[in-house]
Amino acid sequence: MKKKLAVLTGAGISAESGLKTFRDGDGLWEGYDVTEVASPEGWKRNPALVLDFYNMRRKQTVEASPNKAHTGLAELEKYFNVEIITQNIDDLHERAGSTKVAHLHGEIFKMRSEKLLIPSYEIKGDIQLGDTAPDGNQLRPDIVWFGEAVPMIEKAAEIAMDADVFVVVGTSLVVYPAAGLVDMVPLYNPKFVIDKKVPYLKPMHNLTVIEKPATEGIKELTVQLKKMFGL
Ligand code: APR
Secondary structure (H helix, E strand, O other): OOEEEEEEEOOHHHHOOOOOOOOOOOOEEOOEEHHHHOOHHHHHHOHHHHHHHHHHHHHHHHHOOOOHHHHHHHHHHHOEEEEEEEOOOOOHHHHHOOOOEEEOOEEEEEEEEOOOOOOEEEOOOOOOOOOEOOOOOEEEEEEOOOOOOOOOHHHHHHHHHOOOEEEEEOOOOOOOOHHHHHHHOOOOOOEEEEOOOOOOOOOOOOEEEEOOOHHHHHHHHHHHHHHHHOO
């Protein structure tokens, strides 16, 4: 039986694909004020601006390609039962070939009615003000904004609690509940943190820190895991 490898990823894993992280810059996100484009209040104030922002990010995602960190994680499926929990709304894990990806914060190619949590609709192109869901209400991105519920957290918690090995890649670990998942991993199971610039970490048992860009970090992780499990 393959061991269970759970991987929590954040914006840093897609940085080498050309997609910007959130907290490495100046508080602006591609020139947009984060609180205006990723909150229910901002949506109420200016839905057209919010739609423009996500139209732009959708286009960037279409144009981006998975990098070696994404493909390296997909290749680990040869040896492990890999479950990815991503905070990213891009689809680069799926395009790299990962088969089990839970999107904690939603997906850029999904939209839903602003009045209903489900169903959600696959949409590749732009969405404008006035585009409605079948219930007659405005479509909005199926993305978890600040202050909103995180429906996938229950599944993510199960994955973390069941992990033989837990890996964190490219996240500043400041946004909860995602940041709390690492606390749910069985105490003595191996944990790895890969980040270009590792954020503050609480003390943890059996922790290996790899302070490198994600592409190099996943390569090193693969070497260490193969050694650890005699693969
Ligand atoms: N390789 C590895 N790590 C990197 C790289 C890289 N090439 N580039 C940046 N990083 C690291 C940064 O050092 C930082 O620790 O990636 C992390 C990115 O952190 P954030 O920008 O805070 O992104 P993330 O943790 O994914 O944000 C969480 O916050 O804005 C909300 O919902 C949004 O999902 C997002 C959540």
